[in-house]
Each structure stands twice: as structure tokens, then as C-alpha cells.
Amino acid sequence: MAAVEQTIVETQPAPVPKITARSVDMYYGEKQALFDVDLDVAERHVTALIGPSGCGKSTFLRCINRMNDVIDGARVEGTIMLDGENIYDKALDVVQLRARVGMVFQKPNPFPKSIYDNIAYGPRIHGLTDTKDELDHIVATSLEKAGLWNEVRDRLQEPGTGLSGGQQQRLCIARAIAVSPEVILMDEPCSALDPIATAKIEELIDELKENYTIVIVTHSMQQAARVSQFTAFFHLGKLVEYGATENIFTNPTDERTQGYITGRFG
Amino acid sequence: MSTFVLTAALLMIAYFAFRHGRSRALAQAGGKSHALHSLPYYYGYYVALWCGVPALLLVVAWTALQGDIVRALVVSDLPENLRTLPAQELTLLLNNIVNIAEGAALMPADNTDIQAAVAHYQNLQDIAFGALIVLAVTVAVAGILFARGRISPALRARNSVEQAAKWILIASSTVAIFTTVGIVFSLLFEAMRFFRAVPVTDFLFGLEWSPQTAIREDQVGASGAFGAVPLFAGTMLISFIAMVVAAPLGLMAAIYLAEYAKPKLRSIAKPALEILAGIPTVVYGFFAALTVAPMLRNSGDLFGLSISSESALAAGVVMGIMIIPFVSSISDDVITAVPQSLREGSYGMGATQSETIKNVIFPAALPGIVGGLLLAVSRAIGETMIVVMAAGLSANLTANPFQAVTTVTVQIVTLLVGDQEFDSPKTLAAFALGLVLFVITLILNVVALTVVNRYREKYD
Numbered sequence: 001m002a003a004v005e006q007t008i009v010e011t012q013p014a015p016v017p018k019i020t021a022r023s024v025d026m027y028y029g030e031k032q033a034l035f036d037v038d039l040d041v042a043e044r045h046v047t048a049l050i051g052p053s054g055c056g057k058s059t060f061l062r063c064i065n066r067m068n069d070v071i072d073g074a075r076v077e078g079t080i081m082l083d084g085e086n087i088y089d090k091a092l093d094v095v096q097l098r099a100r101v102g103m104v105f106q107k108p109n110p111f112p113k114s115i116y117d118n119i120a121y122g123p124r125i126h127g128l129t130d131t132k133d134e135l136d137h138i139v140a141t142s143l144e145k146a147g148l149w150n151e152v153r154d155r156l157q158e159p160g161t162g163l164s165g166g167q168q169q170r171l172c173i174a175r176a177i178a179v180s181p182e183v184i185l186m187d188e189p190c191s192a193l194d195p196i197a198t199a200k201i202e203e204l205i206d207e208l209k210e211n212y213t214i215v216i217v218t219h220s221m222q223q224a225a226r227v228s229q230f231t232a233f234f235h236l237g238k239l240v241e242y243g244a245t246e247n248i249f250t251n252p253t254d255e256r257t258q259g260y261i262t263g264r265f266g
Numbered sequence: 267m268s269t270f271v272l273t274a275a276l277l278m279i280a281y282f283a284f285r286h287g288r289s290r291a292l293a294q295a296g297g298k299s300h301a302l303h304s305l306p307y308y309y310g311y312y313v314a315l316w317c318g319v320p321a322l323l324l325v326v327a328w329t330a331l332q333g334d335i336v337r338a339l340v341v342s343d344l345p346e347n348l349r350t351l352p353a354q355e356l357t358l359l360l361n362n363i364v365n366i367a368e369g370a371a372l373m374p375a376d377n378t379d380i381q382a383a384v385a386h387y388q389n390l391q392d393i394a395f396g397a398l399i400v401l402a403v404t405v406a407v408a409g410i411l412f413a414r415g416r417i418s419p420a421l422r423a424r425n426s427v428e429q430a431a432k433w434i435l436i437a438s439s440t441v442a443i444f445t446t447v448g449i450v451f452s453l454l455f456e457a458m459r460f461f462r463a464v465p466v467t468d469f470l471f472g473l474e475w476s477p478q479t480a481i482r483e484d485q486v487g488a489s490g491a492f493g494a495v496p497l498f499a500g501t502m503l504i505s506f507i508a509m510v511v512a513a514p515l516g517l518m519a520a521i522y523l524a525e526y527a528k529p530k531l532r533s534i535a536k537p538a539l540e541i542l543a544g545i546p547t548v549v550y551g552f553f554a555a556l557t558v559a560p561m562l563r564n565s566g567d568l569f570g571l572s573i574s575s576e577s578a579l580a581a582g583v584v585m586g587i588m589i590i591p592f593v594s595s596i597s598d599d600v601i602t603a604v605p606q607s608l609r610e611g612s613y614g615m616g617a618t619q620s621e622t623i624k625n626v627i628f629p630a631a632l633p634g635i636v637g638g639l640l641l642a643v644s645r646a647i648g649e650t651m652i653v654v655m656a657a658g659l660s661a662n663l664t665a666n667p668f669q670a671v672t673t674v675t676v677q678i679v680t681l682l683v684g685d686q687e688f689d690s691p692k693t694l695a696a697f698a699l700g701l702v703l704f705v706i707t708l709i710l711n712v713v714a715l716t717v718v719n720r721y722r723e724k725y726d
């Protein structure tokens with residue numbers, strides 16, 4: 001069926017796949033949102049999901065940490081393996097999955113708490129620390145990794161909602177990092193930010209890929225080209241084309257991909 | 267009734283003024299509405315407002331003043347021997363005249379003075395109303411003539427109408443504020459009369475409440491005691507018990523409804539819970555006095571506790587059940603209003619549903635929840651009927667919930683029920699109690715607002 005329309009470019013030296021999705025179908029009630037998606041996400045690389053609005057890229061992203069479980073009537077068929085373990089296995093604890101697969105959302109959503117408590121939220125609920133010093137350390141290193149430490153070190157007790165939009169988004173990234181996830185999912189993390197804040201986040205993503213596997217949904221093709229090593233193009237719930245970013249952008253094999261990246265539709 | 271007919275007639279005239287203004291503006295613009303500064307109907311409203319508002323204000327002012335002026339004129343025409351009666355008797359006489367004139371009392375056949383006065387009164391009323399009709403219609407027509415003269419395509423009718431709308435809104439909100447001020451003053455003046463008889467300190471700090479004043483010197487209870495402390499203690503005790511019942515039950519119900527319940531269940535359960543708020547408080551009173559109180563007394567016997575049949579506990583528990591919907595409904599609304607992005611953020615961190623509620627949603631919703639709780643508290647403080655029926659009337663100063671207590675509102679009712687002379691401290695005490703109660707709820711509200719503002723978080 002849909003697999004015929006999909007071309008996988010096999011020219012890359014294949015890095016170790018961290019996530020392996022096979023024949024993923026996803027339904028919101030009666031409506032099917034994803035059709036037979038096969039996708040391998042490379043470990044410690046950035047994979048960008050692009051495509052026009054409503055193409056299923058965010059839906060696929062939210063399948064990876066089972067965020068769609070929250071929605072009534074949503075169901076997933078097929079398998080998504082994280083390190084060879086099916087995350088839709090009934091035996092799997094979704095709490096542990098989400099500790100391993102962190103998420104950053106489209107709009108910065110700091111909790112109505114202090115900056116410190118925002119970062120400490122994950123370590124506290126997962127019981128990662130025993131002493132205040134350990135927690136302080138996690139908070140500091142997470143903020144450092146998110147490039148926010150120097151801006152907020154003197155006001156950790158102030159509310160996180162008082163930061164600027166870009167700072168809030170970096171706070172959310174720091175919050176995700178604090179539980180030492182293996183994968184970080186980013187759902188259009190820069191769409192609510194100005195160009196300077198966007199540049200900072202992109203720089204940060206580039207640094208984070210040394211330690212984390214990153215999957216990012218973006219509407220900006222320039223952003224996908226700048227930050228990612230692999231790009232997947234979704235259209236109408238199907239994965240149309242997937243491969244190394246430079247191949248997708250310079251030499252797409254599918255005419256729909258070509259049309260989208262040259263701005264003819266979408 | 268005839269004023270009502272006059273008002274209706276003025277509104278009709280205003281309606282024709284509206285149509286006239288609109289068509290005149292259109293005619294001046296040659297039928298093209300885009301040649302006008304404002305839409306045609308704004309010119310209609312412009313003329314209608316000039317016609318209706320001054321005339322209606324005149325009617326209101328006239329009816330407010332007419333009674334007093336006519337009475338004064340009637341008095342001045344009374345024969346010398348009646349006019350010089352003492353003020354109270356004169357008032358009685360006047361009331362009698364008015365009643366006769368309105369057909370509520372019989373005309374005395376033998377008293378020509380009164381017959382003359384009644385005729386005079388009726389005559390004056392007729393003249394006054396006739397004058398009002400003529401004046402109001404004149405003002406309305408003058409308004410139309412003035413406004414239609416000003417209509418031209420360049421007239422900024424929209425701006426004028428918007429201004430008028432603003433002033434009407436301001437007037438409406440002022441009515442509410444002045445009513446509050448009026449209530450405060452009426453309480454204040456009566457309370458001051460009370461404090462002339464009983465010192466403020468005795469009232470505020472006295473530990474004994476027995477508002478009996480004797481009619482004769484030698485009666486029992488000749489010395490009344492007006493110490494309000496037992497009443498306020500009783501109010502606080504019962505409100506506290508009510509909140510102990512209502513706050514946890516209401517909050518947990520709200521959390522279940524907002525976060526866990528399926529939409530279908532929620533659509534049934536939420537209105538069902540709100541029915542509790544619609545039950546008349548008298549019915550809660552029955553329930554407290556006839557069901558809950560005996561039940562508590564019997565179960566108290568099992569544990570060797572002596573619970574009187576009228577107890578603060580019975581009243582407080584039932585009152586708590588009554589105010590559950592106030593807590594749950596408002597809490598449910600504010601919890602539902604917490605942005606979904608915060609929930610997703612928390613779930614995305616691997617938090618469970620209950621962790622998310624406890625750590626993220628509850629703190630975010632706290633200001634609204636505090637508001638709901640305070641509404642419930644003020645409801646509990648003001649509640650009277652349940653306490654009358656279930657907690658009794660005896661003003662015990664106790665913190666023991668198993669004993670009978672009484673509250674401020676209950677005492678206000680008992681003080682004012684029946685025939686009372688309005689210059690005895692017993693009756694006036696009700697106003698002093700009301701004043702203090704008002705001050706307390708005011709302080710509660712101010713505190714609540716401060717708390718809510720301090721912890722308020724802003725979302726986009």
C-alpha cells in the first residue's frame with residue numbers, strides 16, 4: 001500500500017538506530033492520521049521532521065513518547081522500538097518511557113513555579129537525588145547545558161514564567177535535560193520565538209546532539225537544513241522521503257518533496 | 267399605574283423619534299448612507315436619546331418629589347386646629363387622608379375638615395399628574411426638535427451615541443455602589459443609636475449575650491447583657507466545621523470531575539452536584555434537625571460522648587454539605603482553565619496524573635480555588651436557617667462542637683422577629699451585629715483578594 005510511494009535513500013553510512021518505527025498507523029477515533037510509517041532515528045544525531053501543516057509530523061513525534069495516550073480515542077498500530085524494546089508493549093511503564101524520552105513543546109510552558117523548581121521537577125518525581133546538594137548540582141548543570149545558567153544564576157527562586165520567551169524555552173529544554181533522557185523530542189520549539197532566540201536554540205540543539213538523540217519537528221526548512229543530519233518529509237500522513245539532510249534538500253527523489261522544499265506547495 | 271402608561275407612551279414617542287431621525291438623516295444624504303458620517307441608525311438613536319432620556323429623567327424626578335410636595339400643600343391648607351397637632355399625630359392624620367383618597371379607608375361622614383382635605387389632596391394629585399404629562403411630552407418633543415435640527419451628514423452621531431451609552435453604563439454601575447453605601451449607612455446610624463445605650467467595648471468584648479430588656483423595672487432579666495463574643499465564636503465554630511466538611515469533599519470532587527471523569531459522566535455528575543446548591547436551606551434545616559442531629563447523638567452515645575440534640579456539629583456538617591457545590595463548581599472551572607500545555611509539559615517529564623495534579627495543576631489553579639473557598643466561607647457565615655433549626659438559640663461560649671451554640675445571623679433574626687419597639691437596645695443590637703458582620707466579611711474579602719493577587723500566575 002503506502003510503502004510503494006515511499007523512497008528511502010540508502011546512501012548514508014547508517015549510524016546506530018536509536019528508535020525504529022515499523023508500519024506505524026495512528027488513528028484519532030475514526031480518522032487515520034498516520035499511514036504505515038517506517039522510520040529509523042539515528043543515535044546522537046538530529047532528525048528533522050518536515051512537511052505541510054496537518055501532515056502528521058507532530059503526531060508521529062508524539063507517538064515516540066506516547067503523548068497521544070492522553071487524547072481520548074487515539075490509538076496506534078505497528079511497533080516503535082526504543083533500543084530494541086517496543087514502547088507500545090503493555091508491560092512497559094509509560095512513566096519510565098517519558099523519563100527516557102523528554103519533550104519540548106511548541107509554546108514555552110514553564111510550570112508556575114520558581115526557575116529552580118521547574119528544573120527540579122523531573123528529578124524530584126523520579127527520585128533521582130537523595131540530598132539537596134545533588135539536586136542543586138543537577139539544576140546547575142542542566143541550566144548550564146541549556147545555556148541559561150549565566151542569565152538566571154542569581155534569581156533561581158524567581159518564577160519561571162517571568163523569563164522572556166526564548167529564556168522560557170531554554171528553561172523547558174533544561175527541564176527536559178534534568179532527568180538525563182536519551183532522546184529529546186522537540187515540537188516546533190522555535191515557532192513562538194524571535195530570530196535571536198531561535199539562533200540560540202539552534203546553537204543549543206547542535207551542542208546537545210553530542211549527548212542526546214534529537215527529533216525535531218519544524219516548519220522552517222532553513223532550520224531543518226541548519227540543525228539536522230537526517231530529514232524526513234511527511235505528506236498527508238505518509239512518510240514520503242527520508243534520508244540525509246543534504247540529499248533531501250539538494251537532490252530529492254520524490255517530486256512531492258521537491259515541490260515542498262522549493263515552495264511550490266505547503 | 268398611570269405613571270407606567272406615561273412611561274410607555276414616552277418610549278413609543280422615542281421609537282418614532284428613532285425612525286424619524288434615521289429617515290431624516292438618510293433623506294439629507296440623498297438616500298446614500300455612505301454620504302453620512304455614521305450609519306443611519308446612529309442618527310435614529312441620537313434623536314431618540316435626546317427625546318427619551320430628558321423626559322424619562324423628568325418623570326423619575328417628578329414622581330420622587332410629588333408625594334412630599336402634595337402633602338406639604340395639603341398640610342398648609344388644613345384648618346388651624348389640625349395643622350398645629352403634634353408631628354406624630356399629624357403624620358397619622360395625613361396617612362389617613364391619603365388612604366381615604368386612594369380608597370383604602372372609608373370616608374368619615376361627619377368630619378368635614380377631613381372631607382375637604384381629601385378632596386384637596388385628590389385635586390392636587392390630579393393637577394400634578396396632568397402637569398407631568400404636559401411637561402414630559404413637551405420635553406420629549408423639544409428634544410426631538412432640537413436633535414433633528416442638528417442632523418446633517420457631517421454630524422458625528424456615532425460618537426455622541428457611544429458617549430451616551432458610556433454614561434448609561436456608568437449610571438448603572440453607580441446604582442450598585444450607592445446601594446452598598448446606603449446599606450452601610452443605614453446599619454451605621456442604627457448601630458450608633460445602639461452604642462449610645464450600650465458601650466462599644468461591652469458589645470465587642472462582652473462574654474455574655476442575653477438581650478432581654480425588661481418592660482417594667484421589677485421584671486426578671488431587667489439587666490440585658492449584650493456581649494457579642496459568644497455569637498461570633500458560634501459563627502466561627504459552625505463555619506469552621508462546615509469548611510472542614512466542604513473544602514476537602516468539594517476539592518476532591520472537583521479534581522475528579524475535571525481531570526479523571528469521562529466527558530459523558532462529567533456532563534451528568536456536575537449538574538447533579540450543583541443540585542445541592544438549589545435545595546432550599548429550610549430543607550437542609552429539616553435534614554439537620556431531624557436526621558443528622560439524632561444520628562450524631564446516637565452514635566455519640568456509642569462512644570460515650572454526650573452530644574446534645576441541638577449541636578454545632580450537626581448544623582456545621584449539614585451546612586458543609588450545602589456549600590460543597592460552591593467549592594466544587596468554582597474549583598472545577600478553574601482547574602479546567604489551567605492550560606493544557608502545562609499538563610502536557612508535566613506528562614512529558616514522566617509525571618503521573620496525580621503528580622501532575624498535585625505539583626502543577628493545583629498550584630496553578632490555587633488563586634481560583636481560594637476564591638471559591640472564600641465564597642463558601644461567606645456563604646457559611648451568612649447562613650441562618652440551618653443554624654436556627656439544628657444548632658439552637660442558646661448563646662454558649664464554647665469550642666465544643668457537641669453543644670448547642672448560636673450565630674450572629676440567627677440572633678439578628680430572633681431580635682427582629684415579632685413586635686419590636688425601635689428605640690430599645692434589644693432591637694438596635696441587631697444593627698450593631700449586622701455592622702460587625704459586614705466589617706468581618708469585608709476584611710475576609712480584602713485578605714482573599716490580596717492572597718489571590720500575590721499567588722496569581724499569568725498565562726498567555
